[in-house]
Amino acid sequence: MVSELFPVTMAGARTSRRGTVLVGPIDLTLEGRGTCVVIGPNGSGKTSFLRLLHGAARLTGGSITWACPMQEARRQQAFVFQRPVMLRRTVEQNLIYPLVIHGTSRLDARARAREWAEKVALDRMLDRQASILSGGEQQKLALARALISDPRLVFLDEPCSSLDGRATREIEDILQSAKARGTRLIMSTHDMGQARRLADQVVFLLRGKVHDQGDAPEFFDGPSTSQARAFLKGDIVE
Numbered sequence: 001m002v003s004e005l006f007p008v009t010m011a012g013a014r015t016s017r018r019g020t021v022l023v024g025p026i027d028l029t030l031e032g033r034g035t036c037v038v039i040g041p042n043g044s045g046k047t048s049f050l051r052l053l054h055g056a057a058r059l060t061g062g063s064i065t066w067a068c069p070m071q072e073a074r075r076q077q078a079f080v081f082q083r084p085v086m087l088r089r090t091v092e093q094n095l096i097y098p099l100v101i102h103g104t105s106r107l108d109a110r111a112r113a114r115e116w117a118e119k120v121a122l123d124r125m126l127d128r129q130a131s132i133l134s135g136g137e138q139q140k141l142a143l144a145r146a147l148i149s150d151p152r153l154v155f156l157d158e159p160c161s162s163l164d165g166r167a168t169r170e171i172e173d174i175l176q177s178a179k180a181r182g183t184r185l186i187m188s189t190h191d192m193g194q195a196r197r198l199a200d201q202v203v204f205l206l207r208g209k210v211h212d213q214g215d216a217p218e219f220f221d222g223p224s225t226s227q228a229r230a231f232l233k234g235d236i237v238e
């Protein structure tokens with residue numbers, strides 16, 4: 001039986017490095033449904049926010065409280081980086097790896113790898129070295145590798161930042177299917193078109209703090225702060 005992760009509450013949460021606060025203090029509660037898109041100017045703290053919530057950046061103040069114990073919460077999460085990190089192995093071995101280390105038999109893992117390769121249209125590349133895939137194919141593989149263990153929550157840090165329109169659409173389709181299956185997604189993007197297409201909730205960061213937030217339709221129709229309005233218009237916000 002899998003424990004419920006959400007809601008998660010950040011209370012005065014922050015992460016610092018050598019005395020400089022990278023993000024925080026943050027007070028925010030996130031419920032367990034849909035896609036939460038984190039936006040904000042360069043350097044506003046989007047990556048640090050995702051890493052802090054995931055537990056990859058050290059909590060140096062405040063608290064982050066999941067509905068279940070922290071260790072259990074971590075087990076139900078995956079993180080997809082801006083630039084996919086591939087094992088120096090084949091596509092199939094990259095997919096099998098997360099399953100086998102969590103105790104799935106090799107036979108079952110191979111069957112699931114085939115199933116997921118098909119879902120992300122990499123089924124004809126199972127024997128290829130992951131390192132020679134194109135950027136879009138690598139990102140699809142990274143997504144499949146994150147989703148194959150059926151995590152309750154996936155963090156994505158600018159997953160389409162270096163991809164063209166077609167690859168971006170393929171990634172977005174995979175994300176929409178994951179959401180439809182009940183996976184909670186928390187992702188950063190600098191692409192406001194993508195934010196509008198995918199977001200159910202929006203968190204707008206400015207100088208390491210949550211400056212504005214809300215449900216996507218209301219946020220995009222009329223954000224409550226002048227900086228968020230300016231940012232959505234494409235003005236320079238610092």
Ligand SMILES: Nc1ncnc2c1ncn2[C@@H]1O[C@H](COP(=O)(O)OP(=O)(O)OP(=O)(O)O)[C@@H](O)[C@H]1O
Binds near residue numbers: 022023042043045049
């Ligand atoms: N390891 C680090 N050491 C010191 N400072 C860091 C470190 N990582 C991030 N920072 C600083 O923390 C701030 C937030 O960075 P972060 O990468 O989280 O922002 P971002 O919104 O994701 O930026 P971008 O849109 O440019 O990717 C920036 O000022 C950055 O220079």
